[in-house]
Amino acid sequence: MADYLFYIFSFITVLTVLLMIFQKNPLASALLLILGFFSLAALYILLHAPFIAALQILVYAGAIMVLFVFVIMLLNLKKTVSPPDTGWIKKTLIFLVGSVLFLFFVFAFFCIPETLFPAVSEGFGSPEKIGELLFSKYIIAFELIDILLLAGIVGAVLLGKKET
Amino acid sequence: MSYWVTLILKISIPFVLIFSLVPFLVWLERKGSAYIQDRPGPNRAAILGLRLGGLLHPLADVIKLIFKENIMPARAHRFFYILAPGLALFVASITYLVIPFAEPTLINNELFYFQGAHLNIGILYILALSSLGVYALLLAGWSSNNKFALLGGLRSASQMISYELSLGLALISLIMWTGSLAINDIIVSQTHLPWHWNFIFDPIAFLVFFIAVFAETNRTPFDLPEGESELVAGYHVEYSSLKFAMFFMAEYVHIIIASALMAALFFGGWQIPFVSSSFLREHCSSFVFFGLIFTACFLLLLGIILITNNKKIHYKDLRDFESVIMGVFLLLLGLSCLVYVLLFGKAPLSDNAVIWITAFLQGCVFLFKILVFCWIFIWVRWTLPRMRYDQLMKLGWKILLPLSMANIIVTAIRMIITNG
Amino acid sequence: MTLFPVTIHHYLILSALLFCLGFIGIIIRRNLLIILMCLEVMLNAVNLTFVALARYYLQEDGHIITLFVMAIAAVEAAIGLGIVLTLFRNKESVRTDRFTAMKG
Numbered sequence: 001m002a003d004y005l006f007y008i009f010s011f012i013t014v015l016t017v018l019l020m021i022f023q024k025n026p027l028a029s030a031l032l033l034i035l036g037f038f039s040l041a042a043l044y045i046l047l048h049a050p051f052i053a054a055l056q057i058l059v060y061a062g063a064i065m066v067l068f069v070f071v072i073m074l075l076n077l078k079k080t081v082s083p084p085d086t087g088w089i090k091k092t093l094i095f096l097v098g099s100v101l102f103l104f105f106v107f108a109f110f111c112i113p114e115t116l117f118p119a120v121s122e123g124f125g126s127p128e129k130i131g132e133l134l135f136s137k138y139i140i141a142f143e144l145i146d147i148l149l150l151a152g153i154v155g156a157v158l159l160g161k162k163e164t
Numbered sequence: 165m166s167y168w169v170t171l172i173l174k175i176s177i178p179f180v181l182i183f184s185l186v187p188f189l190v191w192l193e194r195k196g197s198a199y200i201q202d203r204p205g206p207n208r209a210a211i212l213g214l215r216l217g218g219l220l221h222p223l224a225d226v227i228k229l230i231f232k233e234n235i236m237p238a239r240a241h242r243f244f245y246i247l248a249p250g251l252a253l254f255v256a257s258i259t260y261l262v263i264p265f266a267e268p269t270l271i272n273n274e275l276f277y278f279q280g281a282h283l284n285i286g287i288l289y290i291l292a293l294s295s296l297g298v299y300a301l302l303l304a305g306w307s308s309n310n311k312f313a314l315l316g317g318l319r320s321a322s323q324m325i326s327y328e329l330s331l332g333l334a335l336i337s338l339i340m341w342t343g344s345l346a347i348n349d350i351i352v353s354q355t356h357l358p359w360h361w362n363f364i365f366d367p368i369a370f371l372v373f374f375i376a377v378f379a380e381t382n383r384t385p386f387d388l389p390e391g392e393s394e395l396v397a398g399y400h401v402e403y404s405s406l407k408f409a410m411f412f413m414a415e416y417v418h419i420i421i422a423s424a425l426m427a428a429l430f431f432g433g434w435q436i437p438f439v440s441s442s443f444l445r446e447h448c449s450s451f452v453f454f455g456l457i458f459t460a461c462f463l464l465l466l467g468i469i470l471i472t473n474n475k476k477i478h479y480k481d482l483r484d485f486e487s488v489i490m491g492v493f494l495l496l497l498g499l500s501c502l503v504y505v506l507l508f509g510k511a512p513l514s515d516n517a518v519i520w521i522t523a524f525l526q527g528c529v530f531l532f533k534i535l536v537f538c539w540i541f542i543w544v545r546w547t548l549p550r551m552r553y554d555q556l557m558k559l560g561w562k563i564l565l566p567l568s569m570a571n572i573i574v575t576a577i578r579m580i581i582t583n584g
Numbered sequence: 585m586t587l588f589p590v591t592i593h594h595y596l597i598l599s600a601l602l603f604c605l606g607f608i609g610i611i612i613r614r615n616l617l618i619i620l621m622c623l624e625v626m627l628n629a630v631n632l633t634f635v636a637l638a639r640y641y642l643q644e645d646g647h648i649i650t651l652f653v654m655a656i657a658a659v660e661a662a663i664g665l666g667i668v669l670t671l672f673r674n675k676e677s678v679r680t681d682r683f684t685a686m687k688g
Contacts, residue, residue: 006590010598017602017625021609026617027244027306033621034299040628047595047639052647054288056631059654062295064624064661066325069299071665072617073306073318075672091612098608105600109593116591118642126284127345129644130651138648145655152659159666 006046012039026077030068037061049125175280178260181531186416187222189538194221196539197546216490229412232405237309240402244307249403249410252300256417259293262286263424264348265530266434266523267441271516277348278523286346287339290425291332294380297418298324301399304411308402317399319553320382326560327379327386333568334372337575338362338429351433356440363430368571370430372564377422379560381415384545386556423537424530431533434526441522448518451525453510456501463498467491595636602629616671616678620664627657 016036023029037060044053123129134142191206195218198205209220236245261280268277283289298321305317342350354361363370379386400411427433436444444451470491513521551559602625609622631650638646672678 003588003590006594010594013598014601014605017605017609020625021605021613021618021622023618026615029618029621031244033624036625037628040632043595043598043632044635047635049635049639049647049650050283050285051288052631052635052650054285054292055651055654057292058288058295059658060624060628062292062298063325064658066295066298066302066321067661067665068617068621069302070318070321071668073302073314074669075678077617077678094608094611098604101607102600102604105603106597109596109600112592112596112640114591114593116589117639120639120642124642125638125644125647127288128343130647133644133648134651137645141648141652145652148659149655152662156662156666159663159670 002046006043009039009042009046012036013043026072027069030065030072034061034065037065047125048120051125051127051130170276171280174278175261178263178265178280179257182260182417182420183257183413185420185534185538186413187226188219189416189419189542190222190225191219192539193542193545194218196542200543200546216486226409229405229409234406235402235404237402240309241307244303245402246407248300248304248307249407249414251303252297252414253410253417255293255297255300256414256421259290259417259421260424262289262347263421263428264351264434266526267352268348269519269523271519278527279348282346282348284344284346286348287335288345290421291328291335294328294331295325297380300414304403305399308399310402313399313401316401320399323379323386323553323556323560324382326557327376327564330372330560330564330568331376331380333565333572334369334376335429337366337369337568337572340572340575341366341579347428347433350429351435354432354435356432356435356438358432358437361430361432361435366571366575368567368574372568372571373430374426375559375564377426378541378544379556381418381422381541383415383419383541385548385551387545387550419538419541420534423534423541426537427530427533433533434530436526436529441526444522444525445518448521449510449513452513452521453505456505460498460501460505463494463501467493467495467498470494592636592640596633599629599632599636602626602632614679614681616668616680619680620661620668623664624657624661627653 013036016032016039020029020032020036023032037056041053041056041061044050044056195205206218206221209218209224211220236242262283264277264279266278268275270276301317301320301324303317305313305315305320308314338350339345342353344350350362354365358364378384400408403411468491470487473487473491606622606625606629609625610619613619613622631653634646634650634653636646638644638650668678671683675682
């Protein structure tokens with residue numbers, strides 16, 4: 001059952017990302033990406049990571065993409081008209097480079113010996129476990145991320161101010 | 165019963181309950197606002213002459229909305245225009261799955277949860293879904309191809325995301341104390357004694373949550389985006405018949421869910437005050453006995469009052485005998501309760517019946533608390549004036565956000581002092 | 585389809601595919617907002633890798649790193665969109681081929 005779900009959700013993810021890249025209307029791209037984030041969250045749930053799945057929807061689909069949609073609406077971007085983005089020569093070259101990169105990754109990933117996933121314990125991926133790790137082993141990184149977020153907030157407010 | 169049957173029942177029974185509370189809430193709003201404004205309220209819609217105090221008005225509303233003309237603005241973006249109300253209703257209608265209606269009990273040696281989905285990340289699921297509700301407003305405002313709608317949609321969306329932050333932070337102090345994200349654990353940790361409930365334990369979190377949830381559901385005093393006199397109904401100005409009904413329903417479902425959250429997180433949820441679950445289970449048959457006697461007396465009294473209410477024959481049709489009909493109905497209900505009590509008395513009930521009756525009583529108490537909070541929503545709407553947009557933003561960012569952050573620090577210090 | 589049970593390789597190939605799709609999207613498209621969105625796709629592919637490997641090795645450290653990547657992606661999206669707004673105010677366009685003032 002979980003296998004079927006993996007194939008369904010991975011198909012939805014790849015399809016939405018592919019469609020998103022080739023849309024003319026940026027709002028349609030944003031909405032397709034939100035759908036892709038949803039199916040990615042479903043994949044996280046299949047991987048026994050419910051906390052990360054909920055955060056994916058909260059942060060990515062619920063905050064970052066809202067920012068994107070806000071900016072698209074504020075800038076009043078409609079469908080892009082011609083000229084097209086890139087010529088066909090460049091597109092085929094990029095496609096070749098992309099597939100070479102993909103084959104390189106696939107080759108690198110097959111270093112892991114092929115075994116199935118081990119059985120998972122009861123509280124794997126639960127907020128308690130993540131909290132324990134976050135506040136003991138990764139506390140310094142946590143505090144640094146705090147400072148980074150503060151810098152980001154100040155920077156974003158500054159960039160958004162109108163010049164008077 | 166098999167797994168799938170119980171799952172379908174667990175999902176559909178609260179769904180039907182919530183969606184049948186929506187027309188009741190519409191009626192409550194119109195009648196309640198009428199009595200606050202010292203007027204009788206809607207009392208005309210009738211079936212076969214029975215007016216039922218205006219309870220048929222929501223049905224009349226739905227029928228009217230279905231038969232209105234379905235407008236599609238000329239240069240609106242078709243797909244987003246149709247998607248927006250559907251998204252709003254979808255997000256509103258899957259939030260109830262993590263709210264428990266009764267205590268989890270052992271049935272056939274297996275813990276049976278009275279909620280649609282037993283997730284260990286309950287509150288996070290609700291917060292994630294309220295972040296998604298913003299998209300419905302944005303898309304509705306943008307796709308209507310109307311400057312007022314766009315402004316209303318952007319304002320409403322920015323208001324919602326500002327107050328989402330304070331909402332989440334207010335809940336963090338609660339989660340810190342309870343140690344779990346599941347709503348059931350929070351309800352269990354507030355015991356049955358009302359002075360252990362979270363609104364006394366953490367009043368600042370309750371206050372911040374209360375104010376933030378008004379802004380999240382776009383209710384007065386924060387309904388500037390949909391204010392009729394300010395922005396011509398904001399983001400749903402171009403929506404006509406069924407699509408407008410979907411926005412309307414979504415708003416009321418949001419109100420019900422927000423009241424359910426307040427009742428669950430701060431007022432003990434399904435806990436009956438002063439009656440713990442074990443006490444209820446031991447003395448179940450006497451609870452049923454006295455409860456039925458009380459209900460029977462109440463219904464009989466009400467029925468007799470309604471029947472003997474002497475009205476002049478004014479309309480010369482069925483409307484004159486309305487109170488008699490309702491009185492007879494209530495009298496019959498009361499008599500059936502009395503018959504049950506006389507037949508069975510205080511007979512001991514089987515274990516299965518005890519479990520289900522306990523769950524039913526706890527569910528009824530939860531429903532009562534939800535209705536009290538819905539009434540508070542309606543009461544506040546017709547009492548307080550609307551806040552201006554900059555005052556709203558100032559409240560959200562400059563007052564509520566630092567308050568909730570300070571509350572987290574204070575709760576952390578309290579935890580250290582009391583737990584050691 | 586339990587003939588092909590899902591192994592770690594399936595997830596890693598999926599995330600590699602998403603990464604390469606995002607990469608192709610960044611190079612092909614000229615609209616700044618679409619470029620930023622494809623960047624988010626690449627970051628999500630990396631997140632998927634971390635979570636899949638955390639599941640494979642049964643350590644929650646992968647989840648923690650995913651949290652950090654999400655936080656950084658949020659900050660980067662906010663600042664990136666601020667830059668897009670500033671550019672739009674100056675040039676009235678979000679296409680990358682219009683910003684050629686420093687060319688040559």
